[in-house]
Amino acid sequence: MDYTSLALITAIPFLVAPIYDSIERKVKAAIQSRIGPLGLARSFLQSWFDLIKLFSKELVLTSYGMALITILELLFVSITVVILQIFLITPQLQWVIALLITFLSISSAFSLIRAISLDNPFSSIGAFREFYVTLAVEGFFLSSLAIMLLVEEPIIIKMLLFCIAALSCYVLSGRTPFDIAEAEPEIASGVYIELSGPLLATTSYSLHIRRYVLAEILSYTLLKLIGIAGTGFASLITLLLTPITWIVLGVVSVMLGRTRVDVGPITLLKVMLILVFLMFVAMIFVVRLV
Amino acid sequence: MSMKDVVKEIEGKVVEFGGVVETITDTAVFVEIPKERVKEFAKWLYNAGAFLKTCAGVDERSINSRFAVYHIFGLDEKGIDVVLRISSLEGEALPSIANEVPAAEWCELEARDMLGLHILGHESKPRLVLPQDWPNAVYPLRKDVPYDYRPPSSVENFGKELPSEVGLPVGPYHPILHEPEYFELYVEGERVVDVFYRGFHVHRGIEKLAESPRFTYKTIPFLAERICGICGFVHSSCYVLTVERAAKIEVPERAQFIRSIVLEIERIHSHLLWLGVAAHILGYDAGFMHIWRIREPIMVLAELLTGSRKTYGINIVGGVRRDIDESKKKKALDVLRNVREEFKRFVEVFTSVPEIMKRATGTGVLPKDDARALSVVGPTARGSGLRRDVRKDYPYFAYRLASFKVPVYSEGDNLARLLVRVDEVFESISIVEQLLDALPRGSIAVESYEIPSFRKAVGAVEAPRGEDVHFIITGHGRPYRWRVRAPTYQNIPALKIMLRNTPLADAFLTIASIDPCFSCTDRAVVIRDVRSGFRRFASLFEGRRYANK
Numbered sequence: 044m045d046y047t048s049l050a051l052i053t054a055i056p057f058l059v060a061p062i063y064d065s066i067e068r069k070v071k072a073a074i075q076s077r078i079g080p081l082g083l084a085r086s087f088l089q090s091w092f093d094l095i096k097l098f099s100k101e102l103v104l105t106s107y108g109m110a111l112i113t114i115l116e117l118l119f120v121s122i123t124v125v126i127l128q129i130f131l132i133t134p135q136l137q138w139v140i141a142l143l144i145t146f147l148s149i150s151s152a153f154s155l156i157r158a159i160s161l162d163n164p165f166s167s168i169g170a171f172r173e174f175y176v177t178l179a180v181e182g183f184f185l186s187s188l189a190i191m192l193l194v195e196e197p198i199i200i201k202m203l204l205f206c207i208a209a210l211s212c213y214v215l216s217g218r219t220p221f222d223i224a225e226a227e228p229e230i231a232s233g234v235y236i237e238l239s240g241p242l243l244a245t246t247s248y249s250l251h252i253r254r255y256v257l258a259e260i261l262s263y264t265l266l267k268l269i270g271i272a273g274t275g276f277a278s279l280i281t282l283l284l285t286p287i288t289w290i291v292l293g294v295v296s297v298m299l300g301r302t303r304v305d306v307g308p309i310t311l312l313k314v315m316l317i318l319v320f321l322m323f324v325a326m327i328f329v330v331r332l333v
Numbered sequence: 334m335s336m337k338d339v340v341k342e343i344e345g346k347v348v349e350f351g352g353v354v355e356t357i358t359d360t361a362v363f364v365e366i367p368k369e370r371v372k373e374f375a376k377w378l379y380n381a382g383a384f385l386k387t388c389a390g391v392d393e394r395s396i397n398s399r400f401a402v403y404h405i406f407g408l409d410e411k412g413i414d415v416v417l418r419i420s421s422l423e424g425e426a427l428p429s430i431a432n433e434v435p436a437a438e439w440c441e442l443e444a445r446d447m448l449g450l451h452i453l454g455h456e457s458k459p460r461l462v463l464p465q466d467w468p469n470a471v472y473p474l475r476k477d478v479p480y481d482y483r484p485p486s487s488v489e490n491f492g493k494e495l496p497s498e499v500g501l502p503v504g505p506y507h508p509i510l511h512e513p514e515y516f517e518l519y520v521e522g523e524r525v526v527d528v529f530y531r532g533f534h535v536h537r538g539i540e541k542l543a544e545s546p547r548f549t550y551k552t553i554p555f556l557a558e559r560i561c562g563i564c565g566f567v568h569s570s571c572y573v574l575t576v577e578r579a580a581k582i583e584v585p586e587r588a589q590f591i592r593s594i595v596l597e598i599e600r601i602h603s604h605l606l607w608l609g610v611a612a613h614i615l616g617y618d619a620g621f622m623h624i625w626r627i628r629e630p631i632m633v634l635a636e637l638l639t640g641s642r643k644t645y646g647i648n649i650v651g652g653v654r655r656d657i658d659e660s661k662k663k664k665a666l667d668v669l670r671n672v673r674e675e676f677k678r679f680v681e682v683f684t685s686v687p688e689i690m691k692r693a694t695g696t697g698v699l700p701k702d703d704a705r706a707l708s709v710v711g712p713t714a715r716g717s718g719l720r721r722d723v724r725k726d727y728p729y730f731a732y733r734l735a736s737f738k739v740p741v742y743s744e745g746d747n748l749a750r751l752l753v754r755v756d757e758v759f760e761s762i763s764i765v766e767q768l769l770d771a772l773p774r775g776s777i778a779v780e781s782y783e784i785p786s787f788r789k790a791v792g793a794v795e796a797p798r799g800e801d802v803h804f805i806i807t808g809h810g811r812p813y814r815w816r817v818r819a820p821t822y823q824n825i826p827a828l829k830i831m832l833r834n835t836p837l838a839d840a841f842l843t844i845a846s847i848d849p850c851f852s853c854t855d856r857a858v859v860i861r862d863v864r865s866g867f868r869r870f871a872s873l874f875e876g877r878r879y880a881n882k
Contacts (some may be wrong), residue, residue, distance in 0.1 A: 301616025
């Protein structure tokens with residue numbers, strides 16, 4: 044693959060993530076009996092317009108540390124998406140998988156650090172909520188993803204791993220019912236409360252990229268499940284499947300209300316433990332068969 | 334027990350307590366009790382099943398050189414009000430009945446703030462109604478204070494009464510509060526352990542304004558309608574009902590039907606609006622959007638019948654200004670049929686969303702005993718097992734001719750209050766259909782009337798949020814005293830009980846579950862200086878950093 048194609052593939056997420064978000068908004072609006080972003084251009088580009096507008100606003104810093112963490116969060120999530128694109132081109136390189144998982148966890152950690160670094164009671168509550176949700180799924184997500192990408196397993200185990208990955212991708216994308224860290228009506232946007240202008244734009248852009256990463260991982264694992272991953276054609280399918288996965292996740296969120304902080308993470312943890320238990324049972328069963 | 338027997342029993346008790354019966358009307362008994370024995374009499378009334386509707390302080394110095402407090406009790410089961418007057422000379426103390434009847438706390442504090450009455454037991458309590466920068470010894474509802482008096486604002490007074498410990502500030506501006514109000518939630522982890530409340534930020538001086546030369550009996554209905562942007566027609570209806578009772582005006586039956594029809598349309602739109610807000614709070618925005626879509630034809634229907642989507646302006650003393658003809662009737666029935674079907678489908682989906690049911694069940698519980706002690710009203714009362722509905726208990730307008738159920742749930746939680754409102758939408762649609770079908774012929778307003786001075790009357794109308802109470806002492810050309818008690822005023826004190834031990838996430842649903850209308854509740858006096866308001870707000874938000882700048 045030449046450098047131009049490589050650059051194009053790695054640039055795709057940075058360009059299309061806000062576009063996918065705009066489409067999600069339009070689809071959600073249709074389901075909710077609203078008009079949503081008006082006109083053809085805005086249906087695809089509204090989130091870009093929003094980001095540009097936010098970037099043009101006055102910069103109000105509550106602390107310099109906060110600004111640094113926000114920029115670092117964007118940096119690490121960007122590195123993660125670049126590694127993901129490289130992995131898509133060269134899925135056989137195992138060190139790329141190791142790097143991907145490492146940077147996935149680092150970018151997740153920066154998201155948490157940003158949440159707790161705000162000196163505001165609403166954002167403190169939001170940060171704790173983000174912790175609960177992340178703790179409930181992050182470990183299961185990364186380990187199931189690593190197994191799925193590195194090892195060839197029987198279909199039953201693959202299915203269980205895919206369930207864990209799919210549920211984790213949904214939860215970590217911060218959509219309803221797991222958007223408790225921001226929960227606008229309850230804690231006035233929680234972890235976002237002190238962000239405005241360019242800082243809010245940077246955080247929003249990070250979230251778009253993060254959602255892209257999760258949607259693409261979910262698309263890839265789906266292909267892996269049905270056994271067509273690892274080829275150039277599969278990479279192309281993954282890229283085409285990503286917006287569909289993104290929209291499906293968005294549509295699911297429309298059907299649900301926000302969970303409660305003392306119910307949601309615990310329920311998630313229980314579901315994850317059940318899936319892991321089933322996986323162990325399946326593994327024992329497979330080992331005995333062999 | 335017949336009405337006559339009830340009145341006789343009250344008369345007997347009044348004599349026993351050394352008081353006198355001033356007036357007896359079809360709907361109320363006005364009594365005066367010596368202030369030394371008012372606590373005992375209030376306790377007897379309360380134990381006899383009466384709910385305290387409100388109390389009203391009145392500056393009667395131009396009539397009899399005294400200040401008076403009127404405690405308005407309602408014997409719901411008997412359908413009669415007992416208005417208990419106590420009075421004193423300027424500077425003399427008046428007893429509080431808040432220990433015997435907890436619901437009296439707020440209205441007594443309001444009488445203290447607005448009239449400077451010395452009410453025993455309330456001396457050291459912080460201001461309830463007047464803003465912190467209001468000058469001392471200026472009491473806006475005294476007759477010698479001009480209605481357009483504007484005190485100079487003093488920024489230094491802000492912040493003195495706030496607790497030194499900072500909890501989680503909710504308000505004065507917060508996404509959940511659609512009007513400015515201030516709650517401070519004290520939390521342990523994610524559980525609320527205590528609440529501090531400060532309201533009355535949006536006083537507009539409406540009671541005082543109505544007593545000014547700028548208004549007359551005929552123009553006050555339009556002022557009353559502006560008390561609230563959601564249930565304004567309730568206030569104008571309650572005002573005209575009270576004036577008509579005081580002046581003994583016989584309103585044509587057709588006008589009474591039209592008022593009831595419009596009141597029910599207002600209830601439908603208000604409940605649908607609230608359900609949307611509740612869905613939004615619970616993060617279920619699809620529900621929020623769809624219920625507002627279903628509500629839209631109701632707004633169009635209101636416009637068809639009254640000429641306006643809101644603030645209808647059709648109430649006048651003695652009748653209404655706009656008739657309903659056959660074509661409107663037919664269109665209205667079509668709209669209601671469609672709304673009922675759509676709403677039925679919505680409720681099926683809404684109550685099947687697991688997060689909605691889980692978050693509403695068992696949260697924000699208000700036990701029946703507390704609901705009784707605080708005399709809460711409307712869906713808040715009916716969700717806690719109290720069967721209180723002015724339309725049934727004190728039938729007015731055309732409600733005695735309509736057949737409808739009063740939905741009551743005993744759980745006292747957020748879900749109970751939600752289900753009360755859902756059931757009431759269906760009942761209201763049915764009431765409008767019945768009244769449209771039975772709309773009698775005839776005129777829609779009396780041709781002339783006279784309103785004698787110094788007559789007293791109490792009117793109550795069932796608003797979407799509960800009982801709205803107006804008390805009037807008539808004057809020359811305009812009321813001598815007009816007291817408005819909105820339903821939210823009665824329900825807010827219950828939030829302290831409802832919020833304790835509630836998960837923080839559900840605290841906001843709990844606040845919303847009383848369907849608070851701060852615009853109705855606040856009504857009176859002054860708009861706070863924006864800059865000083867910001868300084869106080871910022872100080873709560875870890876504001877040392879900002880303050881230093």
